[in-house]
Amino acid sequence: MDDKPIDKEEILNELSEFHKLDYDYADGRILGSMCTEAHPFAKEVYCKFLDTNLGDPGLFKGTQLIENEVIKSIGELLSIENPYGHIVTGGTEANLMAIRAARNHARKYKGIVNGEIIIPESAHFSFKKAADMLNLKIVEAALDDNYKIDVESLKEVISDSTVAIVAIAGTTELGLIDPIEEISKIALENNIYFHVDAAFGGFSIPFLRRCGYDLPVFDFSLEGVCSITVDPHKMGLAPIPAGGILFREEEYLQVMAVDSPYLTVKTQSTIVGTRLGASSAATYAVMKYFGKEGYTKIACNLMANTMFFKEGLEEIGYEVICEPELNIVAFNHPKMDTSVLAEKLEELGWKVSVAKCPVAIRVVLMNHIKLNHLKELLEDLKDIY
Ligand SMILES: Cc1ncc(COP(=O)(O)O)c(C=O)c1O
Structure with a gap:
């Protein structure tokens, strides 16, 4: 300096x-x-909210309401009326939160200690980071000839240690959608947490379906889906950083909660402490501005x-x-x-x-x-x- x-x-x-x-x-x-x-309008709104901190939401009650509204609106796109979740820094953090929720849930309710997650070979490398940080073993499900999860291979690798199955709606390399409906059934039958990574596809599949593209269902309308990553800073045209993590049940946030003594809230479930409210405000603005x-x-x-x-x-x-x-x-x-x-x-x-x-x-x-x-x-x- x-x-x-x-x-x-x-x-x-x-x-x-x-x-x-x-x-x-x-x-x-x-x-x-x-x-x-x-979008320029999203950037304008972003700057207005730069000082807001959702890590201490009691001080920023209005911005907290904005985040809630954004999660609800994204939830509506993903066929869920009352989702629980947050706007985070991106797909990596969203996936990390999902896997952390799955691990903690399996530890609490099934007593699984040395857990495994099943991911397709096509999964984004963020799952490798998550497994490393959460001390989980990665088990890869093979892909079929069309570069999508081979469901038989997935069934073979399920074990008593599996804490989560991951499938992708819009793979990073090829933009393909895994057979999520089938995997949802398998997850339900085996009572295993199922996370869908729609970081890329979440802001396009629902809209492409609206204009007639015959794309498979990938969202909370499938009973087995426990959480979905969807990133406003990819196809949502929101400023970086804006990732989204949505959970079906509040319990998934609760199993990650730690006490946050000096703040205006008693517990915190997010990975990040001090957290930009600007991302939520900008996402709110751009979603309203474009509409469906x-x-x-x-x-x-x-x-x-x-x-x-x-x-x-x-x-x-x-x-x-x-x-x-x-x-x-x-x-x-x-x-x-x-x-x-x-x-x-x-x-x-x-x-x-x-x-x-x-x-x-x-x-x-x-x-x-x-x-x-x-x-x-x-x-x-x-x-x-
Ligand atoms: C499918 C998928 N998941 C997760 C991520 C990670 O997102 P981010 O780079 O916003 O952390 C990406 C990034 O391209 C992705 O394509």
């Missing part, structure tokens, strides 16, 4: 030099991000872009890994190594993301990637071919 105060202008100049090194969503070159530029109609338009437009891109790739001769269910396309060149193709695209200024399972170039068609960017990208891919 400098000894003397520095003029605001000078500080801003310094910061903008750093900022220039960042990529800008608006350039349409960021191909692999599941976040995008937040607005989100449906966005989701359908992005799917149209997705199909345009997929068909363009196939016309050139690229191999598309699977029929997109959500707005992600993964592809390979029939002969060129994926890493070579990625390098060539990077040289042309595209910020490329490479999937691991299977290895492929992965493009997430977020709101910042417009049709003109896709046309440019297809032109470059044609030249490379």
